Amino acid sequence: MLSGFARTTERQGEIAEILLRNGWKFMRQLLLGKKVGEPELPPPAVLRQILVELGPVYVKLGQLLSTRADILPASYTQALSALQSKVPAVDWEEMEVMIRRELPQPYGTVFAHVNPQPVAAGSIGQTYRATLADGTAVALKVQRPGIGPVIDQDVTLLRSLAALVAQTEWGQSLNLVTLVDEFSAVLVRELDFTQEAQFTRTIGANLHQSPWPEVQTLRVPRVYGELSTSRLLVLEWLDGLPLLAGYRTTAQTQGGAIARMLLRAFFQQICLDGLFHADPHPGNFFYLQDGQVALLDFGNVASFDPRTQGLITELLLALVTLEPRRCVQLTLELSESPRPDDLNQLEQDFGRLLRRYYPRSLGQVNFGQLLGDILETARQNRVRLPGSMGVLARTLAYLENIGRELDPQFDLVGELRPLMGRLLQQQFLGADGMPALWQTALDLRSLSLDSPRQVELLLQRVNSENLRWQVNLPDMELLQRALDTASSRLSYSVVVGAFIIGAAIIFDRGQANIQVFLGAGLLLVGAMTLGFWLLFRILRPNRLR
Template structure:
């Protein structure tokens, strides 16, 4: 409630955007109309039904700015959760915002670097090369003569994004109480993941470190180029990097006009991405054409490292196993690889998962190996895992999205190139390394070291346990599933049994009184009370109560 009152103006903007695009009913059901005193006429502002659900969701997110756009872009990576028509619209999300003034850009630059612009640059272009919701890029020239691209963060965007993240958390919590699909589509988890991602993206030092980390991967490769970072002119809100002049990979006609070999470029791109994923375990997670340049010497350059994915050694091995299992159409191996990749819910039905994977395998059985889409295949497998309560790490899901983006770029350059065919040697190499003598010796040595350390700790742990026992502080907790319910049932049974015994004893006494009365030929009066008549009524009530209890339980 505090968050809602604090940001009431922003809540009004969100409610207006939802109503404008046909989601007024959601605003009403969440109680925002009453809370914010919104005019009822907003409910009638429904968008014509010519627009699909996916289009309307995209338009709402674009209207609401950077945090909501980033949420949509994150959701576009979740092909395992969301329907394909919605994913198709979310990948179109663009943060189209006007650039801020060159005077503002200069002021931020001087403030962040704590010096005048003239001390840093001999040239600063007022017109930005590109503008987005978080920042914009200007061309500049250092005193050393080097041309640089300077990314400057938009003023106030940090505060705006943090506010919108607070609102998103509040809205998803409210929605989760009303609609079960909020949990099914894991919206709350997406918002938390978005928060972590956006906070990192607001710190340009993070992007600079990602850039240098990937640059190290290709130090010895003359065909891949990563721009240099100028750390002396970089801060959390300023990123200064080498300016690269080239042709974007999406400009097919211009690439052909300049005489570049598109097949060679496509193969170079795929091999460099597979190297990042399967060899280094750290990869550029957004390889769309705008982030890829062909330089004049024919080398391929990557740009914009704000979004990167990480894979541990184990994750790389399990992904390789999953791909090999898919290629060999081995369902059991696929199940094992998916189990190792994710966190398996205790209630997960692995037989149902196996049936789903069998269906996926059959779907791909008639497709020639060279035509299999690695991105679609992985997303199908990840979707099956999610449906059966196997939680996958966010970086693994990010990989699926990156591979789908990569396939779109490659298809534009060379439709005949098969990424999965190029990936097979990387997978085989990982599997060979996994079972190499050196790796096995290392694992055995590590296991032996851990065992020795455990044995050395055993006497101390034993003394500690003995101390706890001697002080009477040892707690033993035994948990039996449904034990409480079982005990309740036993209590009910014992109570009914006791009641029946009491009723039986009472009946025997009553029979004795009746027999005694008939033998003496006179009414039985105990302390001037008609005992038989009263006893009969009491017995009748007890029988009635016992029968009622039995019938109510449904067990008779």
């Protein structure tokens, strides 16, 4: 425990030095436990440089923040979107030890050959090309040795910093503690390669059963589950080139068809399946030697629960049709924060935003930018949206940019409209809509035939004064009792007051004899008795009857 504390303290010193070198005074003082002033962010370029110097974990944090237009201004999300994890590759000798330790079978019986040169090196793992004993080419994704404790240490430090910053109004508005929890969950998921294997299988199976035949041709690598573990992932090797490079050399006439196929594939993942590849940058699409397109790297996925999925589908439709009021309603339903005090301001801001897109033709609307502007407007009005919304915006922006690289005339909004129409038809009428449509028509026919007779009967009862309304108010009895109690107490108070006034008049004007004094005394005694009794009944919880 002490060694862990020492490492954390040492890491704090390293971070403080980097922050000092880059001039972020606020965070450095916070890290060293000193008194801080008003929170402030460094310029976007400086923040990006700080995250790069802090290392791979913080680069991944910056990549997550680049999707959160509801938290950071656009200048920051644009700067952070260019972050890439540039880490030196681990020596083959260390990685070979990791492979041998993780393999459930002897190394020599599984592989005929493994190329010791990695084809890719990331902050979490490295990828190699290998050949199985039967001659099948596979890809090996191997976790970097010792990366788990490093991530645990940095995440623990991030939690402490988030808790400190959360004590300020700025930190509370950003909800940093929740953001760090979300980031931690992403890292834990990426460290477990069995989850990536499951996501690969699930999304691959969903696409294979797509309602669009062309989407069924999108290749997803096979997972060799019997050879994979939480630190080793064995996948089918797919020969090809990055999509944009391969398209330009071999399939320039197919650009539009490929763009439409990719859009339908992701529309299905987002709006039908609720589980989608959350990092569709151009490097994760390959154009294969057989002319098919492959989708790779399922370490970063996002999902929607059914309610959120339905709301997002409606929001996409509202954006496609440019309906500001509906956008406000759906944004508030998706919000994780209390409703803003000034809803009119939010609606006006959305209206001004969408009016900027009205004069444009559909092909000129940058849909990814439009969705990003929606998140930015929500942030300015202190409406906090789920992190998956930022991921969705980035996903659609990637797809739109890739689509226009493949086909300069690619119109994402125009392609989305018929897809949304088909989805709504299925939601309302089911997969086979004709029986439901005929049933609805028959119901409407019955309603049209019965309605005139029902209205006639209602009017007859009104004219004959036989129509009686029965109103049931559950709390009416309590109200009646309360009124009875108040009136009874008022009556007793009047009687007591009359006795007192009568006794006073007798004492003042009556003759001094024993009968007068006795009568006045009886009135006073009666008044006092009734007064005490009334006071006693008021103070008791029982009601006067």
